[in-house]
Structures are given as structure tokens and as C-alpha cells.
Amino acid sequence: MIIHKEGISILIKLILGLSVICIGICAWIPSIYTGALVVSLLFFLLVLQFFRNPNRQILAPNDKQIFAPADGKVVVIEETLETEYFKDKRLQVSIFMSPLNVHVNRNPISGIVNYIKHHEGKYLVAWHPKSSSENERTTVVIENEGAEVLLRQIAGAVAKRIVNYLEEGDLVEQGRDMGFIKFGSRVDLFLPLGTEINVNIGDKVKGNRTIIANL
Numbered sequence: 001m002i003i004h005k006e007g008i009s010i011l012i013k014l015i016l017g018l019s020v021i022c023i024g025i026c027a028w029i030p031s032i033y034t035g036a037l038v039v040s041l042l043f044f045l046l047v048l049q050f051f052r053n054p055n056r057q058i059l060a061p062n063d064k065q066i067f068a069p070a071d072g073k074v075v076v077i078e079e080t081l082e083t084e085y086f087k088d089k090r091l092q093v094s095i096f097m098s099p100l101n102v103h104v105n106r107n108p109i110s111g112i113v114n115y116i117k118h119h120e121g122k123y124l125v126a127w128h129p130k131s132s133s134e135n136e137r138t139t140v141v142i143e144n145e146g147a148e149v150l151l152r153q154i155a156g157a158v159a160k161r162i163v164n165y166l167e168e169g170d171l172v173e174q175g176r177d178m179g180f181i182k183f184g185s186r187v188d189l190f191l192p193l194g195t196e197i198n199v200n201i202g203d204k205v206k207g208n209r210t211i212i213a214n215l
Contacts, residue, residue, distance in 0.1 A: 002052065002053045002054065002055060003048070003051050003052065003053065004051045004052070004053035004103075004104060004180060006051060006163055006180045006182065007047075007048075007050065007051025008051075010047070010051070011044075011047065011048060011051065014044060014047055015044065018040040018043070018044060021036070021040065022036055022037055022040055049100070050099065050103060050182070051103070052102060053102070053104055053177075054102060056175070056206070056207065056208040056209060057175065057208070058174055058175035058208050061110065061173075061174045061175065062174075063109060063110055063111075063144050063145060063174070063215075064214055064215045065109075065211050065213075065214055065215070066108045066109060066149060066189065066191065066195075066211065066212045066213040066214070066215065067106070067108050067109075067174060067175060067207070067208055067209075067210065067211060067212065068095065068106075068108070068205040068206060068207050068208070068209065068210040068211075068212050069095070069105050069106050069107070069108045069151055069178070069187050069189065069207060070095050070097055070101070070102075070103075070104070070105050070106070070181075070187040070205075070207050071095075071097065071101040071102040071103075071104075071205065071206050071207050072095040072096050072097040072098065072101050072186075072187070072204070072205060073095065073096050073098070073202065073203070073204050073205070074093065074094070074095055074096075074199050074200065074201055074202060074203045074204075074205060075094050075095070075096045075186075075201065076092055076093065076094035076188075076201070077091075077092070077093050077094075077197060077199070077200070077201055078091075078092055079091055079092070079193065080092045080190075082150065082190045084117075084139055085115055085139065085141055085150055086148075086150065086190065089193060090150070090190040090191060090192065090193065091190070091191045091192070091193060091195050091197065091213075092188060092189070092190055092191075093188070093189045093191065093197065093199070093212055093213070094186055094187070094188045094189075095186065095187045095188075095189075095205060096185075096186050097181065097185055097186060097187065102206075102207065103180055103181050103182065104177055104180055104207060105151075105153060105164075105177070105178050105179040105180060105181065105187060105207070106175055106176065106177055106178060106207045106208055107142065107172045107173060107174055107175060107176050107178045108142070108149055108151060108174070108189065108212070109142055109144050109149055109174050110142075110144055110171075110172060110173050110174040111142045111143050111144030111145075111149075111171070111172060112142070112143050112144075112169065112170070112171055112172075113140060113141070113142055113166050113167065113168050113169060113170040113171075113172060114141045114142070114143045114148065114168065115139065115140070115141040115168060116138070116139065116140045116141070116164065116166055116167065116168055117138070117139050118136075118137075118138045118162070118164070119136065119137050119138070119139070120136055135154050135155050136154075136155040136162060137152055137153060137154045137155065137162070138152070138153045138162050138164045138179070139151075139152045140152075140153075140164065140166055140178065142172060147192060147215050148192075149189065149190070149191060150188075150189070150190035151178075151187065151188070151189055151190075152187065152188040152189075152190070153179055153181055153185075153187055154181075154185055154186040154187065154188060155181065155185050161181070161182040162179065162180075162181055162182075163179050163180040163181070163182070164178065164179035165177065165178060165179055166178055166179070175208045189212065189213075191213055191215075192215070195213045195214070195215055196213055196214040196215075197212070197213045198210075198211050198212060198213055198214065199212055199213075
């Protein structure tokens with residue numbers, strides 16, 4: 001299992017903390033040491049899987065295809081008004097990332113980063129209708145051959161740490177890591193009207209594997 005760099009320091013601290021707790025229990029309450037050791041191991045494995053980073057190369061990159069930027073479940077497909085950057089109607093596709101999903105976020109297309117901005121905000125549950133505009137979030141716009149795709153990383157009630165590696169002006173490659181949302185949440189895509197959507201609400205998608213749409 002490949003561990004994402006965002007998890008290394010957390011996992012080291014977790015190992016140290018759980019070790020101290022188990023040593024203390026062994027010294028003071030030895031009768032429950034075995035149970036505490038099992039619980040600690042299970043908790044560590046749960047956190048470990050949050051930071052797995054499977055190697056998923058896009059076998060056939062295609063600038064006309066929008067690949068899933070995250071693992072999860074499609075919870076929204078609708079025409080909506082995007083008010084931050086485009087300020088007009090777009091097709092919104094939202095992917096909910098549960099704590100059991102891979103939490104790496106990847107570039108859905110190749111191109112140039114025209115816009116990036118982090119917003120402080122609330123921590124509504126990720127499926128709340130206003131989470132896209134009121135929660136802590138990072139918005140990225142990537143342009144390829146005149147077509148712009150907006151991707152928004154959204155924090156939720158549990159996920160309160162958004163990481164993004166991009167800067168305005170960067171040339172990015174489809175499928176490469178662009179960020180991470182610690183412990184899940186939601187990613188929104190805003191696509192041009194007329195885009196052919198290849199998924200349905202309720203579908204489970206995988207980053208760099210599922211083609212969300214065709215431009």
C-alpha cells in the first residue's frame with residue numbers, strides 16, 4: 001500500500017500516541033491491555049486507509065474527456081448558477097467522498113490554471129445544498145483549448161483540512177495529484193452547458209478511472 005505524503009506525519013504521531021496509551025494501560029491496568037492493544041491497532045488501520053494513494057495512471061489521456069477528480073458517489077447532477085468565477089449557468093456534478101474512499105484529488109483535465117482561491121467558511125455536512133458556497137473550500141479553474149472546467153474542494157462536518165498544490169499559471173497534467181481532503185468530504189465540478197455527462201446520480205466513481213463527461 002502506498003501512503004500519501006499528507007498522512008505520514010499524522011500516522012507517526014498516531015503511532016507514538018497509541019504506544020504511550022498502551023504502555024500506560026499495561027503498567028496501570030494490565031487486565032485490559034490486550035483489549036486496548038486490539039482497539040489501538042484497529043483504529044490505526046482505519047486511519048491508515050484514509051491516506052492510501054493507489055497508483056492510477058490514465059492509460060489514454062484525452063483533453064475532451066473529464067476524468068473523475070476523486071473517488072466517491074455522485075450525489076448531484078444539475079444545471080446551476082455558478083456565482084464565484086463564471087457567474088453564469090453551468091452543469092454541476094458533485095462527488096461525495098466518504099471516510100472509506102481514497103481522499104486524493106486529481107486534475108480532471110490537462111491545461112493551465114486560470115484561477116485558484118481558498119475560502120474560509122462553515123463546516124456543514126457535505127451533502128447540504130449550501131455546502132458548495134458556504135463551507136470552507138478551494139476553487140480551481142483549469143483551461144484547455146478554450147474550455148474551462150471549475151473544480152471545488154469542499155470541507156465537511158468531519159473533513160476540516162483542504163490541501164491544494166496548484167498555483168495560478170501552472171501547467172497541469174490530466175490525472176496528476178492536485179490536492180487532498182483529509183477524512184473525506186465533497187468535490188464539485190462545474191462544466192460548460194451542453195457537456196455530455198456519462199454518469200448518473202448514485203454512481204460510484206474512481207479518480208483517473210471513471211470518465212465523468214465529454215466536452
